[in-house]
Amino acid sequence: MPPHFLLTTTGALLQRIARFEEPANAVLLQFLKAHPRLGVRERQQLGNAAFTALRFWRLLQYWAKLGSTPQLPDAQHFERLALLSHALLAQYPQQPPAPAAQAAYPAAAPITDALARAVLQQARDWAGQWPQEDGSAAAQQWLGHCIDALQAEGAATGQASSLPLACQHNLPDWLAEKLLSAYGTAHFWPLMHALRQSAPLDLRVNLLAHKRQIVQHMLQEQGIACEPTPHSPWGLRLPGKPSLRQNPLMHNGTLEVQDEGSQLLALLSEAKRGETVVDFCAGAGGKTLALGAMMRDSGRLYAFDTSAHRLARLQPRLQRSGLHNVHAMVLQSEADARLQRLHGKVDRVLVDAPCSGLGTLRRHPDLAWHLPAEEIPRLQALQLRILSAAAALLKPGGHLIYATCSLLPDENEAVCQLFANKRPQFAQESWPPLLEKHGLAHLLPNPNTLPGRTQGLMLLPHLHQTDGFFIARWRKQG
Numbered sequence: 084m085p086p087h088f089l090l091t092t093t094g095a096l097l098q099r100i101a102r103f104e105e106p107a108n109a110v111l112l113q114f115l116k117a118h119p120r121l122g123v124r125e126r127q128q129l130g131n132a133a134f135t136a137l138r139f140w141r142l143l144q145y146w147a148k149l150g151s152t153p154q155l156p157d158a159q160h161f162e163r164l165a166l167l168s169h170a171l172l173a174q175y176p177q178q179p180p181a182p183a184a185q186a187a188y189p190a191a192a193p194i195t196d197a198l199a200r201a202v203l204q205q206a207r208d209w210a211g212q213w214p215q216e217d218g219s220a221a222a223q224q225w226l227g228h229c230i231d232a233l234q235a236e237g238a239a240t241g242q243a244s245s246l247p248l249a250c251q252h253n254l255p256d257w258l259a260e261k262l263l264s265a266y267g268t269a270h271f272w273p274l275m276h277a278l279r280q281s282a283p284l285d286l287r288v289n290l291l292a293h294k295r296q297i298v299q300h301m302l303q304e305q306g307i308a309c310e311p312t313p314h315s316p317w318g319l320r321l322p323g324k325p326s327l328r329q330n331p332l333m334h335n336g337t338l339e340v341q342d343e344g345s346q347l348l349a350l351l352s353e354a355k356r357g358e359t360v361v362d363f364c365a366g367a368g369g370k371t372l373a374l375g376a377m378m379r380d381s382g383r384l385y386a387f388d389t390s391a392h393r394l395a396r397l398q399p400r401l402q403r404s405g406l407h408n409v410h411a412m413v414l415q416s417e418a419d420a421r422l423q424r425l426h427g428k429v430d431r432v433l434v435d436a437p438c439s440g441l442g443t444l445r446r447h448p449d450l451a452w453h454l455p456a457e458e459i460p461r462l463q464a465l466q467l468r469i470l471s472a473a474a475a476l477l478k479p480g481g482h483l484i485y486a487t488c489s490l491l492p493d494e495n496e497a498v499c500q501l502f503a504n505k506r507p508q509f510a511q512e513s514w515p516p517l518l519e520k521h522g523l524a525h526l527l528p529n530p531n532t533l534p535g536r537t538q539g540l541m542l543l544p545h546l547h548q549t550d551g552f553f554i555a556r557w558r559k560q561g
């Protein structure tokens with residue numbers, strides 16, 4: 084049972100996160116700094132409970148408010164959320180089903196009434212053990228009311244999951260509607276299951292340093308359990324998510340933290356030795372480093388971004404990586420006049436475009452609440468502008484790779500379509516042969532089951548155990 088002070092502390096943290104002014108990760112870090120007396124285990128429990136609350140935000144709000152008129156004072160409301168999130172944490176499976184495969188996630192709402200009852204009962208049992216002055220009786224009464232409501236609803240509907248839809252998808256309505264129409268129920272619910280779990284810790288082995296197998300042994304010798312990632316030839320997955328901050332393999336550039344989907348995106352851009360390659364939206368350089376290793380530190384690799392702050396974070400990583408072929412440049416905008424020098428000269432351009440980031444909801448469950456629906460058309464226009472500017476750099480026969488970590492067709496297929504309408508000289512490359520070449524043909528889901536996915540490759544947490552990524556490729560005709 085979490086001690087009562089941990090529940091009040093979790094409540095205080097949730098109250099800050101719920102302003103949705105800053106990313107939850109940043110709020111958590113500030114909060115932990117301000118509470119130096121918390122032990123290692125308590126810090127971990129606090130973080131896990133806060134992120135669980137964010138993953139089940141609407142469900143927990145619904146339960147916390149049930150039977151409470153007038154509205155509860157804030158502190159009490161957030162303490163209720165805290166109690167429920169700790170109970171959910173104890174009851175909801177944190178790991179993906181094994182073997183993690185499409186069929187393993189049911190195409191049904193994640194919270195069955197049986198699971199809901201177990202969570203509420205767990206919370207009630209804990210509240211029953213509190214001293215009276217901590218509000219034991221009131222909490223038990225409220226939770227009893229929630230259990231009765233669940234039972235009544237279940238009896239009325241006769242469904243395995245009788246909770247309101249919003250309590251099942253836990254997303255803003257506009258977003259749930261968009262995803263449901265993009266993926267259909269057959270994929271929407273398995274996706275919702277997968278997005279409710281925390282992402283694994285994936286590392287990319289820098290092949291300029293060592294082979295993956297050797298690094299796997301090195302980690303295992305340090306007592307760190309790891310296994311090769313299912314799809315990327317460079318990846319290691321660490322199920323226990325140990326802290327690697329002090330690990331020499333991170334300090335000497337042998338390992339970089341990188342989701343397997345992001346590794347695949349670099350792999351499928353197929354950068355080669357001696358080429359001129361541009362990473363147009365390089366950010367802190369996650370893909371740049373992988374591209375540089377693929378090019379074996381030869382040719383020229385340009386890392387562009389409009390954010391000096393993000394690009395600055397690439398520098399120490401570059402030094403560790405052993406790469407010397409990278410030229411970083413902060414752009415004024417995608418229309419920066421200095422880009423003209425490269426027009427028609429580049430073999431390959433990767434556009435890892437700024438996007439809603441919804442494919443990373445496992446790691447950043449609060450993203451959905453920071454994102455206004457009106458942001459999507461703005462992003463789409465920016466994505467199209469960047470893609471068009473990037474296309475101008477390519478020589479005939481060159482390859483353009485467009486990627487987002489968004490789950491929304493508006494930022495993916497729609498952008499490809501708009502680009503294709505403007506630039507008929509760019510021929511879309513077909514995925515099956517490309518994937519086959521890399522032994523990755525299994526990444527393509529049956530196109531009949533994923534509606535409208537004709538333009539790109541979609542990596543999805545419930546199908547591939549990666550963050551959500553969209554990737555499209557074109558070849559500039561000569």
Ligand SMILES: C[S@@+](CC[C@H](N)C(=O)[O-])C[C@H]1O[C@@H](n2cnc3c(N)ncnc32)[C@H](O)[C@@H]1O
Pocket residue numbers: 363364365366367368369370371387388389390393414416417435436437438469
């Ligand atoms: C998805 S992030 C890139 C992540 C990066 N590739 C990595 O692997 O770490 C998108 C990046 O696009 C940058 N960006 C935004 N507007 C841009 C523009 N007009 N031109 C180039 N980059 C831009 C952002 O600063 C951000 O770093």
